[in-house]
Every structure is written in C-alpha cells, then in structure tokens.
Amino acid sequence: MNILALLRQENASLISDMCEAGHQVFCIRDAAVHFRKLLNLPIQPVDFDENHAVMDMPAGFEFGETMPMIIDGIKDCIRDNKIDAMVTWTDAPPDQRVSILTARHMGVPTFEITHGATNTYRQGHFEYESYVDYVLAPGQHEADFRKFYGSNANVVVTGKPSFDWITQSENLKFSRNEARAQFGIDERRPVIVHAMTWRHPFSVWERDRDWGDKAVIEAHMNLLPICNTFLIIKPHYSQGNKEYANHIRNYCETAGVTDFAVMTGGPIVPLTMADLVVTHKSSIIVEAFLLDLPVVMFEFRERNDFSWFDGYGAELVADRGELYPAMARCLLDRETKERLAVERARGREYFNYKCDGDAGKRCVEVIEKAVAERQAA
Incomplete structure (x- = not known):
C-alpha cells in the first residue's frame, strides 16, 4: 500500500x-x-x-x-x-x-x-x-x-502513536536520576514543570492576554522556602526557539526569580525529572498521566469546560488565587496525592485508550x- x-x-x-x-x-x-x-x-x-x-x-x-x-x-x-x-x-x-x-x-x-x-x-x-x-x-x-x-x-x-514512547521506554527511574544529575538537581528535590502550549487567537487565551505564566512563577517562588522547589519552564516546541527562551529567561532574572531553567525541545527530559506538571489544557497532561505524575491544569477565563476533566487525574484551577494552593497540595498533601493517583488510572485510558x-x-x-x-x- x-x-x-x-x-x-x-x-x-x-x-x-x-x-x-x-x-x-x-x-x-x-x-x-x-x-x-x-x-x-x-x-x-x-x-x-x-x-x-x-x-x-x-x-x-x-x-x-x-x-x-x-x-x-x-x-x-x-x-x-x-x-x-x-x-x-x-x-x-x-x-x-x-x-x-x-x-x-x-x-x-x-x-x-x-x-x-x-x-x-x-x-x-x-x-x-x-x-x-x-x-x-x-x-x-x-x-x-x-x-x-x-x-x-x-x-x-x-x-495516540506519539505517546507510545512512554510504555516502550525502559528504566525510566534511571533516566530520571541521570537527567537530574546532568542538570545538578538533587534526586529528592521537588521539580515543577510548567509546560506551555501553543497560543493563537482562537485558543483559550483570546480574551485574557495574561496567560497565567506569571502566576505559576509566583507560586514557585512561594513554594521555594517551604519545600525547595525547582521550576522548569518548557515552551511549546513550536515556539521553543532561542529568542523566546531568552525572553522568558530574561523576564525571570529581571523579576528576581531563582531556581529555574528554561528547557526547549521535546517533553521527555523535563517529564522524567518532574514531580508536578502545571499546564494549560495541553496534550502534555496525558503524557504526565502515563508517567503517573500529578497535574495542575489551569485556565483563567470567565467560562471553561472543566467538566470534561473533572475526576480524571488533574487539579483544575480557574482562579489565579487558587493556583498556588493547588500546587502546594499536589506536592505536600498526602490525601490529594492519593486521590489524584486513583483518578489518573481512569484518566490514562479515557484520554489514551489502552496505553x-x-x-x-x-x-x-x-x-x-x-x-x-x-x-x-
């Protein structure tokens, strides 16, 4: 054929x-x-x-x-x-x-x-x-x-064929430790991955040009003295050029943000290092589910369709003031982590069939x- x-x-x-x-x-x-x-x-x-x-x-x-x-x-x-x-x-x-x-x-x-x-x-x-x-x-x-x-x-x-790499990969724990060692991150340190998705006029941000990135960064800085978080900011690969990465990096440095890195390219390396994924309504949510990672999904607008995601493994945040508490719960609260682990089992098959x-x-x-x-x- x-x-x-x-x-x-x-x-x-x-x-x-x-x-x-x-x-x-x-x-x-x-x-x-x-x-x-x-x-x-x-x-x-x-x-x-x-x-x-x-x-x-x-x-x-x-x-x-x-x-x-x-x-x-x-x-x-x-x-x-x-x-x-x-x-x-x-x-x-x-x-x-x-x-x-x-x-x-x-x-x-x-x-x-x-x-x-x-x-x-x-x-x-x-x-x-x-x-x-x-x-x-x-x-x-x-x-x-x-x-x-x-x-x-x-x-x-x-x-989804592009997710097959996850179930076909071996020794992900070793990959996690190896990746962290390469970036000088202690294996016990909580790593937050903020994954951006593609942005265009018909997306969920057309009414609100503050896409929520600042709220994620502020939450990281609030968590830093509590549990020593490290933040990886991953632009969508279609926008992950050097100029945009430098723009994000310069913004963070000017704002006094510490303990962060901007990582372009595919999702494999940042996800293998992650303890928490924070993102918009993006496909990387499903990849996080497949890797059994907790997820905070946020969308700051007057209306959303969170009902399609409720109970499938992600903490859903529609209000800026709730983002930091949700991230803290996912990292520090045992009941939240256990509940999300049970929900992710449903989410994996609902979003990616047999996995x-x-x-x-x-x-x-x-x-x-x-x-x-x-x-x-």
Missing part, C-alpha cells in the same frame, strides 16, 4: 509502524529527508511543481494564493505514485484542509491523527468540522467531546481495513 503522509516529527513512530507493516510512505521532500535521517527508513520524497499561477487573494487572505499549486501537486502525487491513503496530523490549517479535500475528490481514503489529546483549542464549540474520512483519536474523550458538540466526524479510538505502546499499530490496521473496504466496493 502507498501512503501519502503529511505528518510532523512527533508522528515519526507512526511512520515507522507504517513502514514496518510493509507499506511505502511518501512525504513532501523536506519531511522525507528529515524522516529518512531520523528513522533510517526509505521514505519517498514528493516534489510539487511551483510553476502554477497563484490565485489572486485580497489582503489578509494571502495564504490562499498557493492553493492551486497544492491542489495540482496532490493530484499529481496521487496519480504518479498510485496513492492508496492519505494521513495528516490535522485537517484544520488551509494547506492540510485543501490537501484532504483534493484526495477525497480523487477517491482516496483520508485519515487524521489528532495532534492534541485534550481538545486544547476548542472551548465549548468547534472552529471547524473535520473533513477527513476517519479521525484516529487518542481516547474516548475525543469521541465523547465531538459527539456532545454535534460533530459528525467518524472517530475511531486507537490511542500499551501499540497505538501506531492500531492506526495502521484501521488504515489497512478502510483502504481494503474502499477498494472492494
């Missing part, structure tokens, strides 16, 4: 699973080169002809100028490479959306690997409906959320079955 994969680095394990199942995977050239180096697998590059005339678009909608090139490029790729299926990390942005619609127009089954695990960007409504034939969802939460808000998407619960390291394989099986049914019809 030939699969066109419009995927990101976080989906590398899924690409590996598709190749191991005997399928040929095609990616846009830059992504193909990257995945070849990363996985040492024969990912096939796809080139788009850039000689197509652009579409004249009004100011503010310039993103649409390249749509003819994308449509023709997807058509050529499907015809030339006899593509049987298309898989994308999301169908929300215009480029991915028009690619999916083009593939469907040509009769190719399409699949979305939900890149979030907690519906981060949806706040009691949907900005868009999914156009793919199948949404391969991390857990039952995705299916329930979509159904409640009236989505007609065809959701298949598989688990057995085989989510990628299940995704491949769903794709294989759907393609076979389409071809037999």
Whole structure:
C-alpha cells in the first residue's frame, strides 16, 4: 500500500509502524529527508511543481494564493505514485484542509491523527468540522467531546502513536536520576514543570492576554522556602526557539526569580525529572498521566469546560488565587496525592485508550481495513 503522509516529527513512530507493516510512505521532500535521517527508513520524497499561477487573494487572505499549486501537486502525487491513503496530523490549517479535500475528490481514503489529546483549542464549540474520512483519536474523550458538540466526524479510538514512547521506554527511574544529575538537581528535590502550549487567537487565551505564566512563577517562588522547589519552564516546541527562551529567561532574572531553567525541545527530559506538571489544557497532561505524575491544569477565563476533566487525574484551577494552593497540595498533601493517583488510572485510558505502546499499530490496521473496504466496493 502507498501512503501519502503529511505528518510532523512527533508522528515519526507512526511512520515507522507504517513502514514496518510493509507499506511505502511518501512525504513532501523536506519531511522525507528529515524522516529518512531520523528513522533510517526509505521514505519517498514528493516534489510539487511551483510553476502554477497563484490565485489572486485580497489582503489578509494571502495564504490562499498557493492553493492551486497544492491542489495540482496532490493530484499529481496521487496519480504518479498510485496513492492508496492519505494521513495528516490535522485537517484544520488551509494547506492540510485543501490537501484532504483534493484526495477525497480523487477517491482516496483520508485519515487524521489528532495532534492534541485534550481538545486544547476548542472551548465549548468547534472552529471547524473535520473533513477527513476517519479521525484516529487518542481516547474516548475525543469521541465523547465531538459527539456532545454535534460533530459528525467518524472517530475511531486507537490511542495516540506519539505517546507510545512512554510504555516502550525502559528504566525510566534511571533516566530520571541521570537527567537530574546532568542538570545538578538533587534526586529528592521537588521539580515543577510548567509546560506551555501553543497560543493563537482562537485558543483559550483570546480574551485574557495574561496567560497565567506569571502566576505559576509566583507560586514557585512561594513554594521555594517551604519545600525547595525547582521550576522548569518548557515552551511549546513550536515556539521553543532561542529568542523566546531568552525572553522568558530574561523576564525571570529581571523579576528576581531563582531556581529555574528554561528547557526547549521535546517533553521527555523535563517529564522524567518532574514531580508536578502545571499546564494549560495541553496534550502534555496525558503524557504526565502515563508517567503517573500529578497535574495542575489551569485556565483563567470567565467560562471553561472543566467538566470534561473533572475526576480524571488533574487539579483544575480557574482562579489565579487558587493556583498556588493547588500546587502546594499536589506536592505536600498526602490525601490529594492519593486521590489524584486513583483518578489518573481512569484518566490514562479515557484520554489514551489502552496505553500499551501499540497505538501506531492500531492506526495502521484501521488504515489497512478502510483502504481494503474502499477498494472492494
């Protein structure tokens, strides 16, 4: 089977699973080169002809100028490479959306690997409906959320392939001690990881430009004399460039913040060091659950949809004044820690299905079955 994969680095394990199942995977050239180096697998590059005339678009909608090139490029790729299926990390942005619609127009089954695990960007409504034939969802939460808000998407619960690393990793305790030693952090010292998520105008912060980072930092400074906390601030990887990291670092130093570090890149190293994860409504919550870490999830706005998370392993905070007490309870109060540990057992399966390291394989099986049914019809 030939699969066109419009995927990101976080989906590398899924690409590996598709190749191991005997399928040929095609990616846009830059992504193909990257995945070849990363996985040492024969990912096939796809080139788009850039000689197509652009579409004249009004100011503010310039993103649409390249749509003819994308449509023709997807058509050529499907015809030339006899593509049987298309898989994308999301169908929300215009480029991915028009690619999916083009593939469907040509009769190719399409699949979305939900890149979030907690519906981060949806706040009691949907900005868009999914156009793919199948949404391969991390857990039952995705299916329930979509159904409640009236989505007609065809959701298949598989688990999230990019979380498979957690159950496949060995000796995490050793990794924790090794990581802490590398940063000079005593193994008994409480480490708080403040994980930022991606920020954009349609997210949960559109009304409140104070995204809560200051409240987390202030809570750390209040906890420091009590239990000697160390704070790791982790920007979302899409914003984790040197300039932004230096901006955060300079702010903290100017404000007199101590005992902290800014850490860019993936979540593995900070999570293996963590005793508490404090974040917005982000996928890293589920990764923390899988690593059996307590979580404080905060969202400072007049309305929220915490009902989807209540009782699944996170302390939920909607008021700035409650953030510090919640963080203190998670680190110091035995009853709170025991209650959250019980809740996390439910949260792991609700947000990530079986949590057995085989989510990628299940995704491949769903794709294989759907393609076979389409071809037999």
